[in-house]
Amino acid sequence: MDIVVGALSGIVDALPGKLGELLEQEYALLSGVRGDVIFLKDELSSMRAAIHYCESLDHHDSQTTGWISLVREVAYDIEDWVDLFSIRVHGGAQSTSGFRAWLSRSVDKLTALPARHTIASELQGLKERVLEISRQRNRYRLGQMVGTTSQHPHDPRLSALFVDPGRLVGFDGKVEDVSKTVMDAGGSNGLRIVSIVGMAGSGKTTLANAVYRRLQADNTFQCSAFVSIGPKPDMVKTVKDMLSRLGDGHRGGEDISQLIPRVRGILEKKRYLAWIDDIWSSEQWGVIRCCFPDNSLGSRIITTSRNDALPTNHHYGSSKFVYKIGLLTDNEARELFLKKAFSSRNDCPQHLVDAFTKVLRRCAGLPLAVVSVAAKLAHKQSREEWEKHGLNLLYSSHSDGSDGLKQILHLSYSDLQPQLRSCLLYLSIFPENSEVETDRLVRRWIAEGLIAASNEDTAISSLNELIGRNLVQPLDLNHDSIPRCCRVHPVIYDFIVCMSMQDNFATVTDAQHVPINNKTVRRLSLNLKSNSKQDQPAARNETTDLSHARSVTVFGHASATPHLTDLKVVRVLDLEGCKGPVCLDGLCKLVLLRYLSLRGTDVSELPAAIGDLRCLETLDVRSTKVEELPPSIVRLQKLMHLLAGSAKLPDGMDKMKALRSLSCAATTKSSANVVEELSKHHNLRQLELYYYATETPGNEKQIKFPADGLQTVKQLCIRCTSPSVTFEPRVLPKVQALVLRFEKGRADDTIGVSGLEHLSSLKHLVLEFEQHDAGAMATVTAVRMAAEGLHLDHQYITLKVDGKKY
Template sequence: MDIAVGALSGMVDSLPGKLGDLLQQEYTLLSGVRGDVGFLQSELGTMNAALLRCESLDNPDIQTRAWVAQVRDLAYDIEDWIDLFAHRVDGGADSPAAASAAAKSSSGFLTWVRCCVNKVTTLPARHIIATTLQELKTRVVELSEQRKRYRFDPPAARGGVAGGVDPRLVALYADAGSLVGMDTPVEEVSEMVVDSGKAALKCVAISGMPGSGKTTLATAVHRRLKEQKRFDCSAFVSVGQKPDIAGKTLKGILSQIGGGYGGGEDISRLIGMVRDELKDKRYLIVIDDLWTRTEWPTLRCCFPDENLGSRIIVTTRNDVLAKECSSNSGDCVYKLGLLNDVHSRDLFFSKAFGKGNDCPSHLKDLSPQVIERCGGLPLALASIAGALAHRFPKDEWERYASNLLTSSYSDGQNLKQILNLSYNDLPSHLKSCMLYLSIFPNNYEIDVEHLVRRWIAEGFVADTRYTSKEERARSYLTDLISRNMIPTLHLRHDGTPRCCKLHPVIHDFIVVKSMEENFVTLVDAKLEATSTNNGTVRRLSIQNSVKQDKIAAQNDDMIKHARSLTVFGHGSGVPRLNDMSVLRVLDLGGCNGPVCLDGLCKLILLRYLSLRGTDVSELPAQIGELRCLETLDVRSTKVKELPASIVRLENLMHLLGGNAKLPGEIKKMKALLTLSCADVGKNTVSVLQELGELGNLRELELFCDATENAADKKRVSFPSNGFKGVRQLCIQSSLPSVTFVNSSLRKVEVLELKFEKGLSDGSTSVSGIEHLHNLKHVVIEFSQDDAGAIATIASVKKAAETLHPNHPDVFDKINRRNN
């Protein structure tokens, strides 16, 4: 059993730095507090080294696993203490920047008086801080002593799958006649490899998610081409997660192509021997299970190119690596997909019931659910069918229908071990991001914008000098996608993901992992058992809640340390907010029925708040107290006007107000990067002028009202000097009525126009697109198909093709279901 350290080691690794930053701040600390902070900083550095050693153990004992769990809870509590520190001391004072400005404008005497008053008024809070810190120090000392009493086993190599034979070996010796759904892939890859008429050395890469059958496919192609005697010699070798290029890979190639290696481990000598043996030969080499780019340059130089039509096949879980290995910059990559419904059923039934045998009648309703849960993944279908073979009690099948990886049967564990290889290969920051997805229900479409902002709010994304946190978070997502851990569902016009949805097997895997690490606690009203380890709740996901539910998570003692709360279903599932003082993320988007927001303004660490699509009609007037808030989403709600105090949210970067009216003084919100709001129909001209002065604003979404009454026709227009930083503009309106004047919105690169219908007279009313000098992409969409919609699209395309100097791409869509 692998120890569940994963994302924890990354968090503990960051805590000494956060404590160091705290020591550099000019906070007034009580006597001894600064020394205690320094002690924690030093001790946590040593503790993190011990955690990394624990992570390397293949079979940790019970005491070690218990110690890791205690370190996990301690690390969470220390981070909560750090984040609460400044807020308790400042007592809601101005931001550091504002305080600095005030100090510069005040005399030295007044500044001294202000500091003295602050010391007195915050004295109780500072005593609480000091007391809590002493408790944390005591816990650190106790854990440190426990670690010294443990005797750790020497770290074991983790090149293969612990606890048994690597199940991937079965693919190397599978009977060709038993393969299901492989005929077409084998034919297509064989054609890519042979590529008649091409004499130059060519490399074909096969990529896909873990368990998709890459090794099986490569083995079948190798066997087929070998039987056809198209090559003078061939070899099939596996690299694996812990490669041994000299001792295993190169010697394996030599032994299969007929050359002896005569002993020795000198890699240069072995490379020379492989090249000599392949000289003047047409060869086929399969490099299976390549994990990193480090080994590929060494392997590639083993294979001479003598224009004899030689070929290399590489299999990998990483799409980026597949492109790097393949010839022609990725044109020779075969992305292996999943089995269709028919092939999935055939494979599952043959493994579960034997060839020619049908499903027992009492399992006919459950077997489709289990097969669907496998999501067309061959390894899952074969493993779970093997686990259920000759086990026909209905209750055992029901367990697999809800989660494939909760059973202890060995075949099911093989599937988990294969997925563990990909998980363990992730760096610590990606493990956190990956586990976080267990918050969402199975088959849930996850909006990328929301996910990225939630990652940031949770503190998973590190600060960098040259890129923003959002750019860095997107690179995390891109990395997970390239590793085939997260599949994309819908793409934007520029090829970037708009939303993603986890494969059911991957979802089940990370749910189990999250439970092992107490990363997420799931409360599912549809299941009899709640997915919790009865420990402290750090992230709570309440799923399938209905009006009549009495959610078990209402226990205040369990949830008072929750950092994240997400509710799917009815608003009655929302626990009391009053005591959740360390909550960073509150996502109630899409909840049905009334939602209680009592205690919301006490969540001083809250960074992400989504009420989108709820029945909320009014925000608390004191919402300006949430000084840490970075994202506020009230789109598709009944909120008609945002409170005036919202302008005090100096850290707010994403204000998604939808049709709500904005307050005055919006220009104070200098941090705004994204804004969604109503247009002139609800906001005054002065508010729009203030918006135009927000220099950091990058994305603007406007909801507009328009009528066909000539006397009351409202047109969206932009001043020539406003919105200088906006790069993406989205306008949603019932009718197309938009005008861009010369020199307006000079930096806009993406323009999205979404209308319900066209004008009844068939005319167009979108003009001035040629004035958007930096425009690269235009997306125009209509909900209804009519003459006005067709005319508007044609007009926009003509302007882009003939009037605009950049000739931007135009993507159009009409929802013809409303005819």
């Protein structure tokens, strides 16, 4: 049985600290409650050690699996209790000082007494659950005599070492390219290291083996050696294996500091070829790299890794090259599948063509997926069997841990830190092949507490690590090399859906209303896009208990959105892109809500009391019919991302000190221009302004950014009818990315955009016109010259007119 601890330790790790913070606050806990909180804090700290031990096991029995499930569910409920505590007792009010504040707190204590007794009762229930979990662990001696830390009995990559190079599909060009890279002297006889990197199952070992055997056959090297490391290596044994392959028959010695000099002694005066397969960590590479002297004899090392970052570490002065292995083309994948599934046949039987096309699309060019699925289906003749086993290979009830594809993916998953596992599983919420906007993803991670520091930079680093490990694919990099969007390969998506279901991390259902299991729903994803009748409103699932749901995400039709009054602890409500009417009844009672997206829906008005959502961090109503935000919005002291699109802001925006991102109309109810008011914000980093003038053509208002304004903004986007923008000296000193989107060019001879030379930190400029006219082309020419005067790299200047680049 696969270990299903998953992201659990991340939850349990954070809770003791959260309970400790609760004890340090000013709240006067009821008699006995403080003691119960201390008990939970200590008991969870003890459970944490057991959880970490379970994570070290490769397998464990059903009793341990059940115990882990109980710990996970009680950990969620304790965290919900903690987050609700201050809100139910003090209404979420901030701690203040003075007599008036003391009087207010005294009144609050009296009025909140019923809630306090409810809190104490809930805490007693949680304590009893924790006690029973602890008793169960002791009763069955869980974490002591269960599981095994042994290596997998079969290495699923082993077959790649014995593939006949002549039978490879789609690798001829890759073998040629890597061989040339390895052998290219470049005028130097120094040591050259070539690292092959790519996602699990992409054929790294197969490619490295083909290159290694080809170079061995040339007899240009005096000696050669191959070792495979893996995620849990015995480095002493690894170095001994290398010695054996180099002809050192003496197997004595257990100290690696003695073994490494023996390897170096053999290689010191020889031109050698080494292949180090499956490197997982910098520590592993740091040790094995010490075995290879740079003897200036033209020696070569080939490495493979799933982590793009590892090959660049510990190379010292050696020449180093990274080869990123790509996926198979559609034709290559088809050829390989037919060869594996039908042997000598060149075509798929007619009755299986549709199923074959679907299965091949799911494999999406991943060689191991193609080979594994083709082997599963080789002796199956019916279309039903093909669709059953080919489209549900990883998460059907027929899959088990012995499946090579799933096992290889599980190695990558197990190697992640708990926080990264949670972040990866979170992508199972989005439909397959979704292009998920980075901002949307990281803000949701933070809203649900998956990022420990609640910091966007930390969240971006986590995303980059998942990308570097080839578990997530980046799309459309910006000037900082941060992807604007990302997605996961279909095979990895299947895997994370499988793990998410096992861990009860997220509950995914579709338009056919697949029955939700009887587990407590923690995250709900409703995907109605697959409904052939999606124009018709879909009924809600009225029987599902969503009182413990932390996030609700709906794709397709808004009518499937659960009743908001049922969502007691929801942190994320995401209806982005939903069609049809949206009911917001009960929205302002979602006291823990941190992320609300109504982007692209038919919403035309926000509730007047939206300012009651004191925990709200992100509000997105772009591309809706909302024309004006309610005045109460300024009470949202924790709001960091206010994305209102073309909607007008209320007065008093200077009160919203936490704002980091803002998208809005360039005017408020009483102000002709919002720029001066926004200049008072010292945390604002991203700004998008909509200027849609109602004046007659030729009488557009000039958009001016005054001197010394917007000192902290790093990204600025302006959308308006025609170019009439001026940047004065010392404005926007930190802006790095500027996007100007105009509907049409200017009718007169003026340039329309001036003062670009004052944007001293500008790195990336995007200028777009929706219409091709003389004014647009004149502005393009003028802006290009101004941008070149700033010495911008041409790859970071994007000029588009009517969708065409210039």
